[in-house]
Amino acid sequence: MLLSETVNLLFSLLFMLSIGHGTTKDVKALCSTCKQITENFNKGFERTANKNFGGGNTAWEERKLSKYETSEIRLVEIVEGLCDSSNFECNHMVEEHEEHFETWWFKRKAKYPDLHHWFCIETIKVCCPKGTFGPDCNSCVGGSERPCHGNGRCDGDGTRGGNGKCSCDGGYEGEFCLDCAERYFSEERNDTFSLCKECHPSCxxxxxxxxxxxxxxxxxxxxxxxxxxxxxDECSKDPPPCDNAEYCLNTDGSYSCSVCDSRCSGCKGPGPGNCSACSEGYADEEGTCKDVNECEQTEAVCTQEHQECVNTRGSYKCQCASGFGEQEGLCVQQPEADDSQEQPESDAEVPNAAQQLAEHDDL
Structure with missing residues (x-):
């Protein structure tokens, strides 16, 4: 019986410990929630700064009920606006520690004006001072004044979670963020300070x-x-790096290929003025490839009877002249519409509205 009770007690202790410590993510989330609550409290404090009890005789109310500025009514108005209704974590924390807000409001506010420090760090202990981390609020690498020597971010900074390791900013690397990363050089360095600057783009x-x-x-x-x-200059190489229908544009340390203008058959740059040769349907006119109007050439291009030529960009098309339609590859004259045709018999038999009224009157 004694052994069984001991085992149960051990399991209970382990369960409570697992809840109490939680994951690093949970611990960081608690601090984030608490920080948001205190920020919203400060906003609510500013929002209610110029309010009063709302009655008709403010002076009498403040004489009888104490000043609104330090009243419980003002505190309640602020606390009610701390969380969105859908934010469970925020509402749970406020409900769980509501008495602490009352204690701070009536007894601690004058001596401890920083609500975040008093509530989140000192009282419910879900956050740490800036530059410290973990359950015991240990200093980050490089010290709490300049975590990661000012060149990175300390894991868990300001929370009861994290491991204190540094994530270095761009240009820095190493456990202490004092070493310069690749393509950076050290302009200044000592045991506690490092200034890394970027190399020239060519290095x-x-x-x-x-x-x-x-x-x-x-x-x-x-x-x-x-x-x-x-x-x-990759563009000056022989053969050039781009396809025949593209032109090369050199850039610092590289190059790019762009498609030639549709009027070009090969080109040295953008537009019809940089063509190496003109595409079919275009001709060189004063250094620019322009459309050839095939319909104005001496020799007709549309040879079938009753056809006419229509010029298009880089080409042309043959179509039947007005009054002719294509049938089996030939342009055949279309019959003219006869407007003198009689109305259908069914329409003639339907009397109009005036006739129907006249017939009705006769009845």
Missing amino acids: TKCSGGTAQDCEECKDGWEEDQEGSCIDI
Whole structure:
């Protein structure tokens, strides 16, 4: 019996411990909820700053009921606006610790004006001061004043969760965020401070900020006789890197290919003025490929009887002239519409409205 009770007690303790500690995500979420509550409290405090009891005789009410500024009525108005109705975590925290708001409002506000610090950090202990983390609010790497030496973010910063490890900002790396990442160089460095700046775009590694400070050139760049990394003009290579129907545009460290104008058969750049040759249906006129009007050529292009030519961009089409329609590949004259045809017999037999009225009157 004694052994059974001991086992049950151990399971109960383990269960309570698992609830009490929770996951890192849960602990961080509690702090975030608490921070939002205190921020909303401060907003509510500002919103009600110029309000009163709302009665007709404010001076009498404040003399009899105490000032609205420090009243329980004002506190209730503020607390009622702390959470959205759908936010379960927020409402649960407010309901669970409602007495703390009353204590702070009536007894602690003057001595501890920072509600977030008094409520979230010191009282219900779900947050930590900035620059600290974890259950005991230990200092982040680099110290609480400059977490991660000012070059990163401390995991769990300001909460009771996290492991305190640094996630370095761009350009920095290492456990303490003091080392310079690839394509960055150190301009200043000591045991507690590091300033990393970006290399020239032509460098993979560098000792300074110019193209002459490269220790290794990046792809698309090459070292010249003076030891500086310069751009490779891929467009000048033979054969060129782009297809026949494209033109090449060199960029720093690379290039791009764009489709030629439809009027071109090969080109050196955008538009019909950069064509290497003109596409079929276009001709070179003063250095620009322009549409050829096939319908104005000496030799007719539409040879069938009763056909006419219509010019289009880069081509033309043959169609039957007005009054003719195509039948089995030939343009055949269409019959003219006869407007003198008699109305259908069924229509003639239907009397109009005036006739129907006259017949009705006769009856």
